[in-house]
């Protein structure tokens with residue numbers, strides 16, 4: 236197998252193991268050079284090298300083993316230039332003398348590493364829209380059409396794994412496509428800080444500043460990392476101002492609304508929300524199903540709709556986890572030569588689903604509902620039928636059906652009812668969630684309190 240092919244396969248394998256942020260920041264910048272026995276990965280600079288060595292070498296070795304089997308080459312790391320890696324592998328099957336890694340100054344390499352690292356797979360076209368993210372997607376689209384104008388900075392915030400980085404890269408990719416040769420820098424806030432520290436240590440702070448102030452767009456992921464890093468915030472403040480003054484687009488992501496991040500200077504906080512701040516929320520069931528089906532199609536996996544529903548009903552809070560489940564399913568099905576059915580999904584994802592299941596129990600649901608409606612816990616299982624008790628009881632049963640894997644009779648037993656009463660409760664609550672704003676709000680608040 237050719238070096239590029241082995242590495243491409245490894246990266247694909249790692250995509251199922253590591254968060255996209257790590258893939259984009261630490262794995263994609265590596266360039267492979269190989270002989271039969273060795274796979275040398277060239278890192279663009281020392282920061283990448285050290286981080287990969289410390290945190291990603293073991294998964295990379297596992298990926299190489301999974302891709303190349305018994306003939307897996309040894310993995311080595313060095314700092315080196317990408318051109319070296321692009322040289323064709325003249326004798327893929329014969330041992331070849333390794334070229335010595337080029338020792339480069341890490342700072343010199345950084346601009347290249349940070350401006351050529353947009354993930355081409357993250358586009359607006361393949362970002363599935365639902366109620367939970369429509370606003371964020373529309374904002375990203377708007378920025379693509381008028382970069383550096385009204386929505387500057389664009390700040391996308393929300394929990395992990397909900398598509399913030401995807402949208403950010405989509406903006407970068409689309410602007411790149413439109414303009415042909417825009418200089419777009421993408422990096423995590425931590426990387427930005429590390430690079431700044433190194434530049435200062437090497438007496439090259441001016442180069443650092445002029446590089447980041449000369450880009451056409453600056454995309455910084457996870458700005459919550461700036462918390463309590465005063466020097467970094469100070470430096471970023473000036474870069475931010477310079478770019479905004481020059482009408483260059485800034486896109487930021489944060490794991491919560493920046494005003495809620497402690498340890499960030501007020502003037503920076505207020506700047507973060509100068510342009511447009513948009514939230515991404517956990518997607519609803521229909522969107523989760525649509526995402527699974529789209530990802531399956533993208534990866535040429537034949538995923539039946541009932542299996543997509545089965546997975547999406549159980550994995551609710553994080554799209555990255557949905558993707559992980561899909562990757563496991565397709566790899567296992569391929570390996571065992573079995574069709575992807577609901578039963579197959581149930582047994583293959585048993586442990587993963589059990590972890591989700593553990594997160595919410597019927598006891599937990601009962602406690603949360605009784606506190607929310609200010610009724611006694613025992614009222615939820617009592618035979619009394621007054622409206623003030625019956626409705627919360629129905630809601631608790633519907634939540635148990637939605638959030639746990641207990642059967643209708645098991646749920647019935649927990650509430651001192653039979654399974655037809657549970658079924659009726661689930662239908663009634665589904666109906667009321669459509670028709671009654673108050674019930675809809677209650678249900679959504681309860682879901683949130685239960686971690687969904």
Ligand SMILES: Nc1ncnc2c1ncn2[C@@H]1O[C@H](COP(=O)(O)OP(=O)(O)OP(=O)(O)O)[C@@H](O)[C@H]1O
Pocket residue numbers: 254255256357361362363364368393394395396397398399400401402488490526554555558
């Ligand atoms: N609406 C969506 N349509 C298609 N793919 C999505 C969507 N939302 C998330 N994803 C996918 O889920 C994965 C995780 O998304 P992403 O890395 O953008 O999350 P994030 O919000 O940046 O998380 P973190 O804060 O942990 O970095 C990516 O592979 C992304 O493509």
